[in-house]
Amino acid sequence: MGILKGGDPVSVGQPVEVGQPFSDGVLWVTNSGSTDVILDGVSLIEQDPAIKLLGFYLKRDNRHSVGFNRGYTTRWGEQLRGSVVAPGKTVQIVLGLALSRRGSHVFRAIAVAYHTNSERTVMSIPSAARMCAPRANYMGRCSAPEPLVR
Numbered sequence: 759m760g761i762l763k764g765g766d767p768v769s770v771g772q773p774v775e776v777g778q779p780f781s782d783g784v785l786w787v788t789n790s791g792s793t794d795v796i797l798d799g800v801s802l803i804e805q806d807p808a809i810k811l812l813g814f815y816l817k818r819d820n821r822h823s824v825g826f827n828r829g830y831t832t833r834w835g836e837q838l839r840g841s842v843v844a845p846g847k848t849v850q851i852v853l854g855l856a857l858s859r860r861g862s863h864v865f866r867a868i869a870v871a872y873h874t875n876s877e878r879t880v881m882s883i884p885s886a887a888r889m890c891a892p893r894a895n896y897m898g899r900c901s902a903p904e905p906l907v908r
Contacts (some may be wrong), residue, residue: 761791762843764817764883769902770826773893779812780855781834783824785868788848789897795843795872800851803867803882809889812854816841826887832880834869843872855889862890866906882908 768784789795800814815835817824823836835852838855843849851870857863866886884905892895 761789762787762795762870762879762881764870764881765789767884767886767905767907769886769888769905771888771890771900771902772826773890773896773900774857774861775893776891778828779830780858780889781824781827781830781852782843782855782887783817783850783852784826785850785851785853785883787843787851787870787883789835789843789845791874792845793874794845795854795874797838797841797843798852798871798878799839800871801869803869805865806863806874807858808857808863809860809865810856810858812856814851814853816878817850817852818847824850824852843867852857853889857889857891862888862896862900864903866903867908882906884908
């Protein structure tokens with residue numbers, strides 16, 4: 759059975775503008791099993807409703823990885839749904855995020871849904887973020903939240 763593993767807990771705090779798309783690329787997963795894993799989707803855990811998940815994509819080339827950057831487009835990677843991660847391979851999952859209103863807003867983990875030939879699984883990865891808007895009000899004051907570790 760293929761099993762995805764995430765890295766250590768990670769968290770970021772970032773001042774942004776309301777409605778400004780951001781790319782969150784702090785999520786890396788590795789197939790530690792002996793069969794292919796097929797990725798199905800991503801969602802946020804303990805998500806403040808003001809944080810909008812605009813989409814997500816996959817990057818295989820870690821020489822051009824994405825951090826927590828202004829802007830978002832799926833053209834920067836490949837479609838995540840249906841992508842195969844071979845045994846022993848590590849990939850980056852990039853989320854597109856935006857805030858719908860002012861203030862400090864958090865999610866505390868990311869759920870990654872995937873399947874193998876025999877099983878469907880949703881794993882929780884302790885990757886958290888706080889987005890604070892408007893940017894001018896939070897420079898140096900948008901602290902990273904505590905990731906949810908299960």
